Amino acid sequence: MKLHLFKKRHLWLPTWPTMLAASCTLLAITGMLFLSSHDFLAVTNRAPGAKILVVESWMADNSMQEVAQMINAVDSPYQSLWLTGPILDRGFHISGGFKTYSEMNAATLQALGVPKTKIHIVPAAQSQRNRTFTAALQFKNELGKKNLHPKRFDLATLDVHARRSRLVMRKVFEENVEVGVIALPPSGYDPEHWSSSSAGMKITLVELVAYLYEKIGDGGR
Numbered sequence: 057m058k059l060h061l062f063k064k065r066h067l068w069l070p071t072w073p074t075m076l077a078a079s080c081t082l083l084a085i086t087g088m089l090f091l092s093s094h095d096f097l098a099v100t101n102r103a104p105g106a107k108i109l110v111v112e113s114w115m116a117d118n119s120m121q122e123v124a125q126m127i128n129a130v131d132s133p134y135q136s137l138w139l140t141g142p143i144l145d146r147g148f149h150i151s152g153g154f155k156t157y158s159e160m161n162a163a164t165l166q167a168l169g170v171p172k173t174k175i176h177i178v179p180a181a182q183s184q185r186n187r188t189f190t191a192a193l194q195f196k197n198e199l200g201k202k203n204l205h206p207k208r209f210d211l212a213t214l215d216v217h218a219r220r221s222r223l224v225m226r227k228v229f230e231e232n233v234e235v236g237v238i239a240l241p242p243s244g245y246d247p248e249h250w251s252s253s254s255a256g257m258k259i260t261l262v263e264l265v266a267y268l269y270e271k272i273g274d275g276g277r
Contacts, residue, residue, distance in 0.1 A: 090261075090264075091251060093216075093260055093264045094216060094247065094250050094251075094256070094260050096219065097215075097216035097217075097218065097219045097220070097260065097263050097264060097267060098215045098216045098218055098219075098239040098247065099218050099219050099222070099237055099239055100218070100237065100238050100239045101236055101237055102210050102236040102237075102238060103208040103209065103210055103234045103235065103236030104208075104236075105133070105208060106133065106134070106208045106209050106210045106234075106236050107133055107134060107135045107136070107206075107209075108134065108135070108136050108137075108138065108206050108208075108209035108210070109123070109126065109127065109134040109136070109137050109138070109209070109210050109211075109212060110137075110138045110140060110195060110209055110210065110211045110212065110225075111123050111137060111138065111139050111140070111161075111211075111212045111213075112140055112141055112188075112191065112211075112212070112213040112214070112217075112221065113139040113140060113141035113156075113157040113158040113160075113161040113162075114141045114142065114157045114187075115161075115213070115214050115240065116243060117164060118241075118243045119212075119214060119240045119243075120161050120164045120165055120168065121168060122212075122240050122241070123137070123165065123170075123212055123240075124165055124168035124169060124170050126212070126238075127165075127170050127174060128168075128169050128170060134174075134210075135174070136174050136175075136176060137165070137170065137174050137175050137176065138176045138177075138178055138195060138198075139157075139158035139161060139162055139175065139176070139177050139178060140158065140178045140180075140191035140192070140194060140195050141156060141157035141158045141161075141178075141180055141187075141191060142156065142157060142180050142181065142187050142190075142191070143155060143156050143157075143180045143181075143182060144156060144157060144160070155180075156177075156180040157180070158177045158178060158180060159177060162175050162177055176198075178191070178194050178195045178198050179194055179198065180194070181194060188217075188220065188221055188224045189224050189227075189228070189274075192221075192224050192225045192227075192228040192229075193228055195228075196228050196229060206233060207233060207234065208233060208234035208235070208236065209233065209234075209235065209236070210235075210236040210237065210238055211225055211235060211236065211237050211238070212237075212238040212240060213237070213238075213239065213240065214239070214240050214242060215239055215240065215241065215242040215247060215259070216239075216259055216260050216263040216264075217239075217263055218237045218238070218239035219237070219267055220263060220266055220267040220270055221237065222235050222236075222237040223267070223270055223271065224270060227274070242256075242259075244256075244259075
């Protein structure tokens with residue numbers, strides 16, 4: 057009996073027209089997914105019955121105006137407003153003594169007519185790393201110190217940052233609390249035409265990668 061070490065086999069490979077068609081299809085699908093990513097990331101989905109509004113205070117004045125309108129509305133459901141955010145990373149010496157974005161925007165909100173009694177400032181961490189996670193953790197700790205245990209709250213943040221912020225907040229509070237989210241409109245570009253703006257394209261791509269990174273793991277923590 058003759059021993060054979062190798063056998064001849066036929067291997068089917070796609071032709072170049074097939075490869076071209078597959079590549080074009082993949083590019084088309086990728087493009088469609090990317091073009092729909094802005095609406096996916098800039099999600100607004102309030103928690104029914106939420107009476108607490110959490111605001112990421114690193115946002116600009118136009119966002120604070122939106123927040124003030126929500127709080128000051130006659131039919132506003134929010135009884136309290138909590139500001140989270142990092143320490144000031146620039147302008148400290150000319151900021152009028154404000155050490156954090158939360159302190160600065162608390163004063164801004166009061167100037168916009170929000171009652172001081174409704175505003176709560178969450179202590180800011182010194183580290184600039186993992187700012188979204190750190191702010192969420194600080195907020196949870198602050199609620200614990202005040203013996204507050206809400207069943208739900210809404211989180212207000214900027215545009216395409218919304219879905220990732222809600223994901224991080226849900227990880228911190230686990231399944232004990234229902235987290236709603238409000239995506240506030242940006243000032244640097246038109247969200248309806250974000251793909252025609254360099255600023256819109258850049259921030260959407262960055263947030264998409266950051267969201268996937270957070271979804272798959274823990275954002276490098």
